[in-house]
Amino acid sequence: MRLLLSILLLLCMVCARAQEAVKNSSFQDIMNDFTALQERHTANQVTLTKLGSDLRDLPKAATPADFLKGALKLQKRIIDATADVQRENDNQVLFKNDLTLYSGNHKLLKQEQTYLSLYLDNLQKYGREQENAKRQLQQALQSINASIAKVPPPAEFTCSQGIVFVLYSPKGYITQTPLTKEQYRSIRHACSPELSEEELDRDQEHFVKEGLTLSEAKIVAASLGHLCGFNCALPNEEQLKSLGNYALTIKQALWLDNSTNKTSKDREALQRFGMTMARIWDPRACLAKTAGKDAVHNELPWMNYPELGLALVVDASAGKNAMLAEIELEIAEEMEETANDTMAADPAPQPEESQATDNTIQEEN
């Protein structure tokens, strides 16, 4: 999209410039344009140098949170820098076209010819430097992204509905407790704001006194996922292996995702009678004193009990994304504060002339 927009902008500018060039353009304008272009290129090079230095300092962050914050900031700066470099590259192309048009429309003096040659040589040089910079920025971005990906998910996070998810394995989170009546009400209210308080009260009472059927549980899971922006589901039997300690904390049986029928008897029942049973997990023997293997039982999907609740699982990326989103919000707030402070302070001094520097951005260790 950015590329398309750039091409469109370029075309418009070319047309506009062409028109302008045909009108009354003087060599002085050309010189001014080149000077501005040169200054911007130099500024970009300084930015790139700073980026390289900051990238090298990133691993020295005191805490993982600081590291992540620094990485996200750098990521944004790299993206902005890449855009700036690309923009300058486009400007240079336009400038080159202007030069071509000017030399085509005017009879050049010797001095003007010399300047034009010099400008063209510099444009070539700037073009090579920009290509190099873009390549290095891309590598830096990949490196930053890899570093961010390696950061482990937090031990817990709170979704936008105020429900706390705890990490049960490196692969995912589960709600800290089976859904409480308050959480259930909150989800219902968020999904159906048209419901009155009385209706919500009735709903909540039904949840407490009678529990939810499997389809109702799945709807709640989908609703929460929709509200929070990640996939939310019922736990499956594979995940139970990692939920051993969680079993000690719950006081209800839980609905499980019933995508598979395990035993051959179940499969035959499904084939011969078309019946798919749901699965529940009852490690605390809330519904029956005798527990099945791993305390997993078949259950009728339309059945509900007050002793049968639901816990929701999400992928580990949800927690990490929440953490990243939080940090990005902090960064945005900081930047806003900084911008406000900058506007209130004295105007910044003129940028110094650029120096020919080695702008190689070294990879982090």
Added chain:
Amino acid sequence: MNKLLSSIFLSLLACTIFAQQQPTEDDGIGLSQEVMQKLLDGVNFRDQQHTARVTRCRGTYLRTEIRDTSSEYALQAEIKIVGDDRQPAFVLKKIEHKTLTEVRIYEALLRIFTPGKDDDHGTYDYERLDGETWEGESNQRVITQDAGPLADTDVMVNGILLKTDANGIIHDTENQLNILDKFDDLGIRLFDFTIDVPGFDPINIPLTRTMPQRRQSDEMRIEEDEKFEILLAYGLDFALSKKKPEQDALQCKATLPKDFAFATAGEAFPLTITVTNSGETQTSCLVARSFSRIDGLDGKLFYFGAIQPGETKSFTRILRVDENEKSNAAALEIRFSDSWSLPKQRIPLRLTLIH
């Protein structure tokens, strides 16, 4: 010495003659006094060299006499559907094997051979010996007959102590045998029951449930006996129908006892499924099954087989909510299947449960 030998010889001769003259009761060889007299009075002996020979022989058959009778008792079992809930039960009856030792009785005849030219040629004359009979061959004959039900007797069925009633029916009010439960696994078609009764040999009953499965052939195996086939005992027809049944025309319902208000954990109760065929084709191998989390309610098969158009059939199972169930509700769902496909009918049931 010669004199002694002669004396001994003459004595022996006299004894022989004397023995011949005494009537005997065996083999019909000896002659009675009456016969001897006849001989002496009427027989015209030619001379000592052409003596008439008289023997006793068998005449026509008169009757058969039973000389000895002995009885042995055995038990016979069968499966029957009994009670208001129409549940399978074993019925025991005694069988008497009566052994009769019989003898065939014939007339006794006197056969008189009168020599002709010589001793080898002559004539036979027969005279009936009134008052005398000839005993012929003996044999034993066994008569098997029903000796009535094994009433009011303690029996052990697969190790479970039960009792028969006055009709020989083994009562299992607590459904300890769970006969139908043995066949709730669709893969099981035979289950052995052994009945032990004191004083009798154990009876082995190879109970079968032959239900055509999805494959084409369903041949009876050598160990299966129609009299121990449960579905036949119920009078159900599980032959495959060639015409597709109208599954949508089936009306199905579940019935509990009239006074049933709630289920009690640990106590049995009957559940009857009734199917009415409102269509124009018969059903084919129709069965139903219960599905539930609770073991005592799950996996129970209800058999219907072929239901003719307009006909209604019911089948009852005895269910029991496990004592370990803690919740206050017990639920099950009934689903149907036939030899063609899956009927859409389903019956969800939710019962209040008390402990």
